[in-house]
Amino acid sequence: MASRREFLQKAGLSTLAISLPLANSFGKTNEIKNDQVLRVAIMGLGSYGTRVAEAMKDCKRAKLVGVISGTRSKVEAWQQKYGIPAKNCYNYENFDQIKDNPDIDAVYVITPNSLHKPYSIRVAKAGKHVICEKPMALNAVEGKEMVDACKAAGVHLLIGYRMHFEAKTLEVVKRQREGAFGKTLFFQGLSGFSIGDPTQWRLNRELAGGGSMMDIGIYSVNGSRYMLDEEPIWVTAQEVKTDPVKFKEGVDETITFQMGFPSGAVASCLSTYSLNNLDKFFLNGTKGFAEMQPSTGYGPIKAWTNQGPIEAEHITHQTTQMDEMAAIILDGKKPIIPVDGEEGLKDMVIVDAIYKAAKIGEKVMLG
Template sequence: MNSRRDFLQKVSLGIGVTALAGLPASAAAPSAPVVRAEKQLRVAIMGLGGYANIVAEAMQKCTMATLVGVVSGTPSKVDTWKKKYNIPDKNTYNYETVSEIKNNPDIDIVYVTTPNSLHHKHVLQIAATGKHVICEKPVADNAKQTREMIAACEKAGVKFYIGYRLHFEPHTRELIRMRESGELGKIMHVNNYMGFKSGDPTQWRLKKALAGGGAMMDVGVYALNGARYCTGEEPIWVTAQETKTDPIKFKEVDETITFQLGFPSGVIANCGTTYNFNNFERLYVIGEKGFVELSPAFGYGPIKGRTNAGPMNMPAHIPHQTLQMDGLADIILNNKPDPHITGHEGLKDMIVVDAVYESIRKGGQKIFINKA
């Protein structure tokens, strides 16, 4: 086993990443030749937008996951991808033919990267083919849709994962390790936020029919999912507040939301999200014995971190999607435990998202969730 695979397997196994800091530099060098493992997870991507490109590029460095197929409604995109990634004709589909994937023995899993509000429909379609599914976050428009997606995958006997790439990211895994090991002591508070200034006013993100919602759905989920991995708990109440400084641009979807999650231990996670300003990306968890700050914390990286002991020394940056897809391959091919990336985790986030919108409708009122 080469050291890079060793690294990836350790990450996917949840082995403390501090222990990896001593790896030879070549292990993380972007220019290192890719040595592919014998067993490969064979992946098709559905929806060839901007994020699909990022995943496909990152997968070129995977050792255990291979891009083998595409699903797209745009023939010109299919042509481009076929050439760029050496994809055979027989592994290309459009939205009318996608059900035929069930007859294709060369595809193991489909990564759904279509606009957020289409995830529900598309995951149901893929589940019906008998292929495993990975769905980009946010998993769906709401918890109800998510429950239907989970039920459909369970009924079809396929695995259902969410594109929670940060659960394979070294800084994030290190903070989880520090929390689980007790190094941070009892967790006392969380302050997470994630947002950016949205550009193109015609993009799908600003249309409710395609996006399901605004900043909260799309990037607020990072702060929320982060609050859950900062605490290791599920929230029992949610409050939220909304503002729109540009009600014309953000007519259909939410622009800026602040929200608070109350956890059983008494921790409050105080969070925020926006589509209308930059410099808004940070995770901060405070324990009785120390803290972890990641800033930036949630983007495609490099992530930067510091703790009460000083700067975090993590291995050199590897694209998160490389780590994610290799980690996922390891989980599926070798039957490893997963680091909180299943559809059930997506559901836990969507229950909170539903409560955020409900609290806003009710003037900030506390919404109780996850009742015992």
């Protein structure tokens, strides 16, 4: 717990970051040959940061070259395990110095949600590309600040939407866009699991910005948009809390929410920290359907349609994600489903509306 307190104390310094010379620009990165590797530093060496690091061992276009952490023992362990040079190791107080390190191209921010904005902006001001884990921020206002800061710095802002590159997901999206299911009119997204340790940061409002919606529920928000290929125009929502001790004020346990789309399609979704076996997407149209379960877990993903199962090789999601993000940054590649800051901001606008709708008990219009 001492390291976490130090972590949060140091976070307060983040807003004091000053503008620094740029090390990269969109123009330069788009000129790079497609055999170049994106050199990445991971910020936040917890369980998910470790998962990304392990996945990057198999990347062809991305390489782990640096670390940023407030815990010296973790830095030392990663140095030894991944062969990271001392000059590429930073803490939360001094990582602005990466501006002077030509061996780091991008930083993947994998910290508690409340630190995504301040640390991403500091990375951008240091002239490095930003990859930020989802949700990109605590709310849409913060998300817009991140987008604006990265644009001003001339660096990419990408959000860690690994499912946007997953083969079976992309096949369902392709078929939907080709009209294989007819006019798609309904999406169901069930996102949840039974969360454990009540003292973890995900159940701390100051760190997480909420509860299940900010962690697992955003998959259904995001999934409804790319599965229906539309942006919602209204939301309604209802919150249920069965354990007010574990899920304190401002930390949502379960939220059911609905969204309406311009075509007339509707989405019905569930976000919860109290139930397992809920990782499911269902898309229904006038000519067919697609179903995925599990739909967003680490895999393998299982998917089928009215025509039968969808088959594709399972590749570790984070491996594919980092290679594809390298292609976006280095080659200017345009992904089928966007992963840029604007994409993350759209989700934050919807999440804000869901929380508002649950609070006031009324439909909230978007746009």
